[in-house]
Amino acid sequence: MNLSVRELAEQARVAQRAVAALDADGRRRLIWAMADELSVGRGAVLAANVEDMARAEAAGTRGAMLDRLRLDDGRIDGIVSALREIAAQDDPVGAVTRQQTLPNGLLVERQRLPLGLIAMIYEARPNVTADAAALCIKAGNAVLLRGGSEARSSNAAIAACLHAALCANDLPEAAVSVITDPAREHVLELLQLSDLIDLAIPRGGESLIRFVAENARVPVIKHYKGVCHLYVDRAADADKALDLLVDGKTSRPGVCNALETLLVHIDRVDDLLPQLVEMLAAHGVTIHGCERSRTRLPDIEAIEEVGFDREYLDLEVSLKLVDSLEEALAHIVKHGSDHTEVIVTEDAGAADNFVRGVRSSAVMVNASSRFNDGGQLGLGAEIGISTTRLHAYGPMGAESLTIERFVVRGEGQVRHPESRQARGDR
Amino acid sequence: MNLSVRELAEQARVAQRAVAALDADGRRRLIWAMADELSVGRGAVLAANVEDMARAEAAGTRGAMLDRLRLDDGRIDGIVSALREIAAQDDPVGAVTRQQTLPNGLLVERQRLPLGLIAMIYEARPNVTADAAALCIKAGNAVLLRGGSEARSSNAAIAACLHAALCANDLPEAAVSVITDPAREHVLELLQLSDLIDLAIPRGGESLIRFVAENARVPVIKHYKGVCHLYVDRAADADKALDLLVDGKTSRPGVCNALETLLVHIDRVDDLLPQLVEMLAAHGVTIHGCERSRTRLPDIEAIEEVGFDREYLDLEVSLKLVDSLEEALAHIVKHGSDHTEVIVTEDAGAADNFVRGVRSSAVMVNASSRFNDGGQLGLGAEIGISTTRLHAYGPMGAESLTIERFVVRGEGQVRHPESRQARGDR
Numbered sequence: 070m071n072l073s074v075r076e077l078a079e080q081a082r083v084a085q086r087a088v089a090a091l092d093a094d095g096r097r098r099l100i101w102a103m104a105d106e107l108s109v110g111r112g113a114v115l116a117a118n119v120e121d122m123a124r125a126e127a128a129g130t131r132g133a134m135l136d137r138l139r140l141d142d143g144r145i146d147g148i149v150s151a152l153r154e155i156a157a158q159d160d161p162v163g164a165v166t167r168q169q170t171l172p173n174g175l176l177v178e179r180q181r182l183p184l185g186l187i188a189m190i191y192e193a194r195p196n197v198t199a200d201a202a203a204l205c206i207k208a209g210n211a212v213l214l215r216g217g218s219e220a221r222s223s224n225a226a227i228a229a230c231l232h233a234a235l236c237a238n239d240l241p242e243a244a245v246s247v248i249t250d251p252a253r254e255h256v257l258e259l260l261q262l263s264d265l266i267d268l269a270i271p272r273g274g275e276s277l278i279r280f281v282a283e284n285a286r287v288p289v290i291k292h293y294k295g296v297c298h299l300y301v302d303r304a305a306d307a308d309k310a311l312d313l314l315v316d317g318k319t320s321r322p323g324v325c326n327a328l329e330t331l332l333v334h335i336d337r338v339d340d341l342l343p344q345l346v347e348m349l350a351a352h353g354v355t356i357h358g359c360e361r362s363r364t365r366l367p368d369i370e371a372i373e374e375v376g377f378d379r380e381y382l383d384l385e386v387s388l389k390l391v392d393s394l395e396e397a398l399a400h401i402v403k404h405g406s407d408h409t410e411v412i413v414t415e416d417a418g419a420a421d422n423f424v425r426g427v428r429s430s431a432v433m434v435n436a437s438s439r440f441n442d443g444g445q446l447g448l449g450a451e452i453g454i455s456t457t458r459l460h461a462y463g464p465m466g467a468e469s470l471t472i473e474r475f476v477v478r479g480e481g482q483v484r485h486p487e488s489r490q491a492r493g494d495r
Numbered sequence: 496m497n498l499s500v501r502e503l504a505e506q507a508r509v510a511q512r513a514v515a516a517l518d519a520d521g522r523r524r525l526i527w528a529m530a531d532e533l534s535v536g537r538g539a540v541l542a543a544n545v546e547d548m549a550r551a552e553a554a555g556t557r558g559a560m561l562d563r564l565r566l567d568d569g570r571i572d573g574i575v576s577a578l579r580e581i582a583a584q585d586d587p588v589g590a591v592t593r594q595q596t597l598p599n600g601l602l603v604e605r606q607r608l609p610l611g612l613i614a615m616i617y618e619a620r621p622n623v624t625a626d627a628a629a630l631c632i633k634a635g636n637a638v639l640l641r642g643g644s645e646a647r648s649s650n651a652a653i654a655a656c657l658h659a660a661l662c663a664n665d666l667p668e669a670a671v672s673v674i675t676d677p678a679r680e681h682v683l684e685l686l687q688l689s690d691l692i693d694l695a696i697p698r699g700g701e702s703l704i705r706f707v708a709e710n711a712r713v714p715v716i717k718h719y720k721g722v723c724h725l726y727v728d729r730a731a732d733a734d735k736a737l738d739l740l741v742d743g744k745t746s747r748p749g750v751c752n753a754l755e756t757l758l759v760h761i762d763r764v765d766d767l768l769p770q771l772v773e774m775l776a777a778h779g780v781t782i783h784g785c786e787r788s789r790t791r792l793p794d795i796e797a798i799e800e801v802g803f804d805r806e807y808l809d810l811e812v813s814l815k816l817v818d819s820l821e822e823a824l825a826h827i828v829k830h831g832s833d834h835t836e837v838i839v840t841e842d843a844g845a846a847d848n849f850v851r852g853v854r855s856s857a858v859m860v861n862a863s864s865r866f867n868d869g870g871q872l873g874l875g876a877e878i879g880i881s882t883t884r885l886h887a888y889g890p891m892g893a894e895s896l897t898i899e900r901f902v903v904r905g906e907g908q909v910r911h912p913e914s915r916q917a918r919g920d921r
Contacts, residue, residue: 163851169873175862177872182854184884263708267884282689286709288885309907316909413907424902428608436601436905445910446603446901447595458610458693459714460886463901472888475872476850479862481735481839483742484871 074258078213078265080243082186085211088244089183093160095238100203102234104152107199110230111145117226118195125219133323133382137193138220148199148227151450155203158449161468162209176478181471183209185267188259189452190215190281192273195223197453201270202231202245204452208470211244213259213266217273218251225249253280260285272453290460292453294380295325295408297438300397300423302414303334307341309435310413311348317411317438319352323382325454326409326441330377330387332397338365338390349386358388377404394419398426405429407456409441430456430463500684504639504691506669508612511637514670515609519586521664526629528660530578533625536656537571543652544621551645559749559808563619564646574622574653577876581629584875587894588635602904607897609635611693614685615878616641616707618699621649623879627696628657628671630878634896637670639685639692643699644677651675679706686711696891698879716886718879720806721751721834723864726823726849728840729760733767735861736839737774743837743864745778749808751880752835752867756803756813758823764791764816775812784814803830820845824852831855833882835867856882856889 072080091099107114118140125138167179187210189201198216205212216224224247232242248255260269263286271281272292281289299317301310317328333342346366349356357372369388377387377400391397401410411433412423420434431441441463443451448466455461461469498506517525533540544566551564593605613636615627624642631638642650650673658668674681686695689712697707698718707715725743727736743754759768772792775782783798795814803813803826817823827836837859838849846860857867867889869877874892881887887895 171873175866182884182888185854282712288714288883306907312907312909316911320909320911420904428611429900431901431903434902434904435907436903437909439910440601440903440905440908441901446903447597457714458608458898460898462608462898472884472886474855475857475867475889476860477857477862477866477872478846478860479866481732481738481861482866483738483746483863484865485742485746 074248074255075262075265077243077246077248078186078259078262080241081211081213081246082265084241084243084246085183085186085209087240088206088211089162089209091209093162096160096162096207096209097156099234099238099240100152100156100206102237103199103203103231104149104156106230106233107145107152107227108149110226110233111142114145114223114226114230115140115142117222120222121195121220130219134193136323138195138223140195140223144196148196151196151200151444152203154444154449155200155207155467158207158467160207161471166473173482174480175482178476178478179473180476181468182474184470184472186211186213186265187470188213188215188266188269188287190256190259190269190271190273190277192217192277193220195220195227197272198224198227199231200450201452204450204467205470206244207467210470211246213246213248215248215256215259221249221251256280257284260287263287270453290455290457290465292325293408293456294406295327295454295456296329296378296380296404296406297326297409297411298330298332298397298401298405299328299411299413299438300332300391300394300401301334301337301341301345302394302412302416302419302423303336304416304419305334305337305341305413306415306435307344310341311344313411313413313435313437314345315348315352318349318354318386319384320439322384325380326438327382328386328411328438329380330389330404332389332391332400334394334397335390335392342366353384355385356388357385359390361390362388380406394422394426398423401427401429407458408454409433409438411436411438428458430454500674500681501688501691503669503672503674504612504685504688506667507637507639507672508691510667510669510672511609511612511635513666514632514637515588515635517635519588522586522588522633522635523582525660525664525666526578526582526632528663529625529629529657530575530582532656532659533571533578533653534575536652536659537568540571540649540652540656541566541568543648546648547621547646556645560619562749564621564649566621566649570622574625577622577626577870578629580870580875581626581633581893584633584893586633587897592899599908600906601908604902604904605899606902607894608900610896610898612637612639612691613896614639614641614692614695614713616682616685616695616697616699616703618643618703619646621646621653623698624650624653625657626876627878630876630893631896632670633893636896637672639672639674641674641682641685647675647677682706683710686713689713696879716881716883716891719834719882720832721753721880721882722755722804722806722830722832723752723835723837724756724758724823724827724831725754725837725839725864726758726817726820726827727760727763727767727771728820728838728842728845728849729762730842730845731760731763731767731839732841732861733770736767737770739837739839739861739863740771741774741778744775744780744812745810746865748810751806752864753808754812754837754864755806756815756830758815758817758826760820760823761816761818768792768816779810781811782814783811785816787816788814806832820848820852824849827853827855833884834880835859835864837862837864854884856880
């Protein structure tokens with residue numbers, strides 16, 4: 070890297086003005102062009118990904134991590150169509166969200182403004198490079214991308230496609246700036262630039278998030294781990310419980326909205342627990358159970374209390390039997406990560422108590438944890454899922470990359486008309 | 496202080512659950528009771544304020560700072576009525592802000608949740624103690640208050656009234672916790688409690704804000720200084736310009752939404768500038784002008800470039816002549832503090848360009864900067880004016896002390912129905 074991180078950020082900040090100055094159609098065309106460049110340039114991206122995968126496998130990277138890193142034609146198609154969806158969305162910049170005329174005649178509007186320059190610090194999944202860039206641009210921002218070294222070839226190839234689209238639209242490449250040098254000092258430097266960077270979004274594992282949280286002088290929204298719970302209530306429908314467990318745990322175990330813990334009401338240990346366990350076994354899921362569950366299921370692994378904090382990201386699950394919904398809630402408050410919690414119940418009162426009792430970014434009643442995703446919840450693509458209870462909580466789309474400010478229009482109104490008197494008096 | 500800051504925060508965090516568990520009427524009654532206790536107990540508060548004022552005067556505190564500290568019967572009435580307004584507002588907790596049924600039948604809601612435990616770190620104005628507590632409670636939060644040592648007697652007396660209201664409503668006093676020991680180490684300790692505190696709001700001068708920003712491990716929203724500009728456009732109405740200047744600069748110079756800088760289009764130096772200057776002189780305002788303005792107004796003080804960054808908080812103003820709206824915008828981007836900017840113009844195109852060109856928390860077209868205030872803009876009371884472009888920007892009312900999360904209700908929907916197939920296959 071020839072430029073320092075500060076120089077990169079300064080250039081990105083200047084480029085942001087050009088992105089913000091585009092009209093809605095301009096930003097739409099730009100993101101569409103990014104999708105086209107990626108679709109046409111996929112050969113180079115896939116070749117780069119083969120390099121990253123080979124390096125990762127040689128380094129002994131395990132299942133879920135490898136799955137996150139991997140690209141194929143289908144996943145490139147997924148990125149391209151995500152970008153086209155982002156392009157097609159309503160432009161959030163300048164949108165007036167509320168309007169009110171006050172008794173004194175002032176017209177008060179709330180209007181969306183880009184945040185400015187966003188630093189995205191992430192690991193593994195190379196699709197984040199494209200998604201994050203497109204979403205930041207959609208909201209009139211510039212972005213500084215710092216991906217993980219394991220995906221460096223893929224990220225560079227994707228960034229080249231994005232830069233080609235910027236150039237073709239006469240916009241500075243610096244609007245999507247990439248830190249390619251893997252040294253962590255660059256992240257450290259970036260996190261000090263409170264005069265240039267408006268928001269840092271770390272998205273990744275514990276070590277990355279901790280590093281960012283402990284060193285940042287810029288505002289941070291964490292996209293942290295998901296220790297997601299499925300609570301099978303006394304009044305659970307058996308079929309729904311089985312469906313939600315298998316979808317939540319096995320459909321893509323390496324992602325943050327996958328289930329990690331199964332809580333089962335004690336009244337359902339005779340009729341439903343055996344079916345749930347059989348289902349997990351059929352899908353190759355290892356169970357780590359509480360002491361009480363092991364008196365009934367002696368073949369499962371034992372779990373220590375601390376084990377309930379674990380995000381397996383793999384075909385493993387924690388199991389605990391609870392005497393009540395309240396005990397389930399207390400467990401979630403103690404061991405959860407504020408990400409996603411699910412209740413399976415036909416009892417509307419129990420559902421309401423569950424919703425009130427958890428404060429996670431998404432609460433699901435009889436629906437899969439895997440729906441906690443911007444695309445699935447109607448936001449279009451997402452830059453990630455915030456687990457910071459500030460600004461945005463849960464999936465963050467383009468709108469979450471703006472801020473509302475006040476625009477006030479008057480006819481010369483003043484707050485203290487007596488000042489006018491003083492003028493008359495002079 | 497017998498309890499450590501961590502112990503105080505732990506108690507406040509437990510108390511928060513009791514505040515969040517109240518229904519809307521419960522929180523309304525509680526805040527109304529706080530207003531009553533303050534109104535009835537004003538004697539003790541005013542007596543305490545006399546102590547603070549005497550100490551401050553003895554320490555040589557100057558005009559604007561003294562004005563911020565002072566309480567009298569009218570200001571107590573103001574606090575009491577602000578609390579009653581907060582009580583009367585719609586309760587934000589649990590409010591559903593959006594609702595959507597997706598094609599797969601999922602009902603997706605966005606629902607407001609309290610932030611949790613808020614630490615308020617502020618200086619001078621003792622009314623903040625009551626306003627901040629009431630707003631945090633209204634939004635279902637607990638609050639940890641750390642006021643300035645200069646107002647410690649007033650703050651303690653106000654807190655005693657608030658605690659009396661909590662007790663009378665069978666709620667823990669810890670819901671409004673006060674750090675009374677003036678040592679700054681306590682602020683430092685508080686800012687490290689990222690497991691307990693969801694948001695810190697520093698509100699005060701440069702030294703306080705810098706200390707918090709540099710030491711916080713918890714999320715921070717700054718309520719920082721206002722270097723507010725009034726731009727008198729080529730197409731300005733003279734009378735409006737005079738009214739907005741005198742209201743913005745002189746009606747309460749010690750507050751953050753007061754004007755600090757006057758920018759005048761060069762085309763108006765002959766007809767309007769002399770009137771503006773005469774008006775300022777009539778109100779005892781000292782002018783610090785740019786070189787060009789001093790060739791026309793040799794009697795005014797000279798200003799260095801760096802002087803344009805100053806927040807006088809007093810009867811002083813910076814003056815600069817500009818050749819165009821673009822030059823005014825460039826000056827604001829360089830020297831502004833993202834607080835409040837005003838344009839006086841009868842030209843709708845110029846107004847739009849000004850609104851687009853500044854990214855401050857409030858932009859005023861032909862309206863006084865002094866309207867950038869929660870009460871004035873229809874939010875009811877405010878906990879302060881955010882100059883952090885994240886979460887909330889501009890005046891923050893009770894709604895800004897909540898976060899939206901996702902509540903999803905289904906009938907057993909899963910994301911990957913093929914998992915079900917696997918089940919059928921086994």
